[in-house]
Amino acid sequence: MTLKVSHLLTNDMVLLDLENDSREGVIKEMVSFLKQRKKSIKEKDLYERLIQREELGSTAIGEGFAIPHCKVKSVRELSILLGISRKGVDFRSQDNKRSHVFFLVVSPPDNPSVNLQALAAIAHLIRKSKHLVKKIIKAKNINEVLTVIQDEEESLNE
Amino acid sequence: MKKKTVKIKNKLGLHARAAVKFVNMANRFASSIKIVKDGNEVDGKSVLGILTLAAVQGSEIELKICGRDEGMAMQALNDLINDKFQEKE
Numbered sequence: 688m689t690l691k692v693s694h695l696l697t698n699d700m701v702l703l704d705l706e707n708d709s710r711e712g713v714i715k716e717m718v719s720f721l722k723q724r725k726k727s728i729k730e731k732d733l734y735e736r737l738i739q740r741e742e743l744g745s746t747a748i749g750e751g752f753a754i755p756h757c758k759v760k761s762v763r764e765l766s767i768l769l770g771i772s773r774k775g776v777d778f779r780s781q782d783n784k785r786s787h788v789f790f791l792v793v794s795p796p797d798n799p800s801v802n803l804q805a806l807a808a809i810a811h812l813i814r815k816s817k818h819l820v821k822k823i824i825k826a827k828n829i830n831e832v833l834t835v836i837q838d839e840e841e842s843l844n845e
Numbered sequence: 846m847k848k849k850t851v852k853i854k855n856k857l858g859l860h861a862r863a864a865v866k867f868v869n870m871a872n873r874f875a876s877s878i879k880i881v882k883d884g885n886e887v888d889g890k891s892v893l894g895i896l897t898l899a900a901v902q903g904s905e906i907e908l909k910i911c912g913r914d915e916g917m918a919m920q921a922l923n924d925l926i927n928d929k930f931q932e933k934e
Contacts, residue, residue, distance in 0.1 A: 744865055748893060754861065799857045800901045806861060810896035 690808045692790075693837040695767045699724060701829045705772040705789070710779065714738060714755060717770045717791045729761045733793065747780030751820035752813050756792035758802065765794045765801050769832065773824055787820050812840060846911040847919045852903065855929035859900035863930040864892045870925050876912025878922070889922070 702720050707713045718734045736757040740746065747753040753776075768791040775785030790809050794802040813819060816839055826832040853859060859867070871878045871889045878889030880898065882905070887894035889908070900906055910918050 744862060746861060756861065799860070800899070803858050803860060803896075803899045803901055806896045807899035810893040814891070814893035814897065 690804045691840050692767070692808050692812045693833065693840050695765070695805060695808060696769055696833065696836065698829050698833060700766070700768045701832055702768065702770040703826075703829055703832070705770050705776070708772070708774060708776055710741065710776060711738065713770065713772065713776050713778075713789065714741075717755075717768055717789065720770075721766060721768050721791065721793065725762060725766055727761050727763065728759070728793075732761065733757070733759050737791075741779070745779040745781070747778035747786045748813070749780055749782040749784065750813070750817075751775070751784060751787040752790070753778045753780070753786040753788070754790045754792060754806065754809055756790075756794070756802070756806070758794050758796040760796060762793050762795055765792070765805055767792055767805060771823060771832070788823050811843065812836065815843065846909065847915045848907060848909050849919060849923060850905050850907045851923055851926050852905050853900050853926065854902065855932045856902050856934045857932065858902050858904070859895055859898060859906075861892070861896065863932070864895040866930050867895060867922065867925060868892050870921055871918070873921070874910075874912070874914045874918035876910050876915045876918045878918060879909040879911075881907040881909060 705713050707716050714737050722728050722730045737755050740757045746755050770789040772787050775787045778786035792805050822835045868890055879886050880889045882898045
């Protein structure tokens with residue numbers, strides 16, 4: 688596995704304390720945060736596509752994680768935003784658990800393989816990490832969050 | 846044990862929704878279902894496991910199915926992949 692979440696995620700792309708506690712609210716909050724960093728994004732279009740994608744089947748993968756994602760023409764490169772909700776959000780997860788850690792993945796439509804590689808990196812990180820959600824929620828600042836993720840990925844390679 | 850190498854045909858590859866469809870189909874069977882790609886073996890009943898493969902269009906995966914309904918499972922999963930997970934392209 689070449690691509691890692693810690694390579695894709697920068698410290699200006701972490702939303703430490705999501706305020707909303709509804710599915711729609713959390714998506715809206717992350718989209719407007721992303722818009723501040725990626726000016727080319729069409730906010731309403733991105734929001735609607737993400738909701739449409741959730742309607743096709745929840746991206747809440749279980750164990751407190753969700754990976755809302757879609758493709759939009761208004762981004763030139765893959766963008767990953769990490770949103771954290773301490774109280775948790777009902778994201779209609781199959782295991783009925785609230786989602787606390789959201790990896791928002793937005794990619795340009797012309798390169799499906801980049802999107803798959805990003806999803807693969809996230810899947811790698813979370814699939815064997817039983818306490819990762821707890822560790823991420825406990826982190827006091829953005830650098831701690833990034834360190835938790837980096838440490839987790841390094842331990843997977845051992 | 847049944848083994849078969851299958852090519853991913855849909856444009857988006859084994860993306861999240863396709864992986865969910867695969868898992869939902871796999872869960873209809875009692876057999877153990879493994880997918881191997883580039884030497885990595887994952888559980889065919891785990892969405893996250895499948896996503897780690899990053900199987901793009903044109904890539905080949907090997908299905909390894911073992912159990913009392915392995916023949917039916919192989920047929921159903923092979924059809925699902927060849928049917929492009931009911932996607933248009």
